[in-house]
Amino acid sequence: MTARGWRPEASSCRADLDDFAALYAKTPDATVVAGATDVGLWVTKRFRAIAPAIFIGGIAELKAIGEAKGVLSLGAGVSYSEARTALASRIPAFAALIDRIGGEQVRNMGTLGGNIANGSPIGDTAPALIALGATLVLRKGAKRRRMAIEDFFIAYGKQDRQKGEFVEAVDVPIPAAGTHVAFHKVSKRRDEDITSTLGAFAIAINGGKVTSARIAYGGMAATPKRAKAVEAALVGKPWTRATVEAAMAGYDKDFAPISDMRASAGYRMLAARNLLLRVFLETTSGKKPVTVKRREAA
Ligand SMILES: Cc1cc2nc3c(=O)[nH]c(=O)nc-3n(C[C@H](O)[C@H](O)[C@H](O)COP(=O)(O)OP(=O)(O)OC[C@H]3O[C@@H](n4cnc5c(N)ncnc54)[C@H](O)[C@@H]3O)c2cc1C
Incomplete structure (x- = not known):
């Protein structure tokens, strides 16, 4: 309880990854919004209607960062700035590349998942991830599939992503010494x-x-x-x-x-x-x- 009355527990009002996966599979025409550094411009510059929109910025599981068996796993909702911290000691060249993306505001809001999913031929993380041999984890509902990130980009504006499927994470092998x-x-x-x-x-x-x-x-x-x-x-x-x-x-x-x-x-x-x-x-x-x-x- 607060001075103003009842306040829901965080766990009862916060959507989790499974909720998002189920909702997006059911409403595949919704616009997924992560950091909105691209989507925001569709609205402000192109006056595009984006409803219904699903905001995924608050989903903790998409912010997960982990390392096992020489592979760094970065959730799709990890911002550039968060990725930079994780990459600095593991793949310093990647941290230096992130310094060249946008400005601080964009690096704090823009996410790896958004940079991959927008499919831009000039998105800055994709070539780096391809060179490192990264693998994407894609998810639709409860079903996951993995693919080499280089296979995700099929043609201009076309990616190997089904309706209702989203980028959940990217697994980045840490390069061998030498x-x-x-x-x-x-x-x-x-x-x-x-x-x-x-x-x-x-x-x-x-x-x-x-x-x-x-x-x-x-x-x-x-x-x-x-x-x-x-x-x-x-x-x-x-x-x-x-x-x-x-x-x-x-x-x-x-x-x-x-x-x-x-x-x-x-x-x-x-x-x-x-x-x-x-x-x-x-x-x-x-x-x-x-x-x-x-x-x-x-
Ligand atoms: C001022 C400015 C400077 C920029 N500079 C650079 C730059 O130097 N280099 C560069 O590469 N980019 C740059 N960008 C572009 C932008 O920052 C990136 O593409 C960013 O990574 C997008 O992430 P986001 O979280 O903001 O995505 P959003 O804008 O939220 O979404 C982008 C697209 O991805 C989809 N999407 C987002 N997350 C997922 C997900 N998990 N699964 C499936 N679909 C998803 C959305 O539906 C949308 O289609 C810049 C943008 C601005 C405004």
């Missing part, structure tokens, strides 16, 4: 800017040879996409500048980007190739990579 992980976002401004191209690299080098390579890009195709021809040209070869320059021919097979107000197709191709060269130099020159910081630590 794997060089780098995520480089190219945009006109450092902060609050949309990606022109983003290269995500997980390249394992053992005994001077490339033993595995997963490379994915945003902004280079209608979906976030792996650079499979480039990867194939690297694996099994010595990690040398000559190998890297030869592998660059693969970009023409992997990508045919468009020109738009953010960058021309030619710029995107050149930047994408040079990001691979940058990764090579980062791993071999012994010099610290040049990064532009918004503010220096005190």
Whole structure:
């Protein structure tokens, strides 16, 4: 009881994950709203009616973060800022990438699930998650299925998600020692800017040879996409500048980007190739990579 009268117990008024799963399966045309950093703009800029809407921001289970057997599991409702804290010690390059997403307000509200489910070809987390070999947990009602995140993005605006199905979590393998992980976002401004191209690299080098390579890009195709021809040209070869320059021919097979107000197709191709060269130099020159910081630590 409060001074004003009866107050329901938190447990009796707060919806949980099962409630949401059942409700969404029953009303699959509802708009799921998480951090609303995308959906909010549909309303304020496009005057779109979003009712009925299901707000999932208060569902504790979607905020779960856990680690087991070398895999970091992040609930779909984990905000960028929360993910950054979890990733900082495990996959530092991912934490650094999150610093390049939006501004603080967007990072505090925007969620990983929203960034994946919106299916944008320039969403910043998807290429990184593809390069890391992450797995999505999708759920409809009580039924769950898992899929490699790279298979989720089918075509522009089309994802492998059924009506009433939602993203519950993403499982991210922590890269093995000896794997060089780098995520480089190219945009006109450092902060609050949309990606022109983003290269995500997980390249394992053992005994001077490339033993595995997963490379994915945003902004280079209608979906976030792996650079499979480039990867194939690297694996099994010595990690040398000559190998890297030869592998660059693969970009023409992997990508045919468009020109738009953010960058021309030619710029995107050149930047994408040079990001691979940058990764090579980062791993071999012994010099610290040049990064532009918004503010220096005190
Ligand atoms: C100023 C500004 C700057 C931004 N900068 C960047 C940037 O630098 N990089 C970047 O990648 N993005 C950026 N964004 C876009 C946005 O922040 C992200 O896409 C964000 O991750 C969306 O998450 P959200 O929780 O806000 O999603 P919402 O807006 O709530 O939802 C987005 C979409 O996903 C669906 N959805 C949400 N959660 C789920 C779920 N669990 N299962 C199924 N469907 C779901 C919604 O129905 C909707 O279709 C920016 C946005 C703004 C407004």
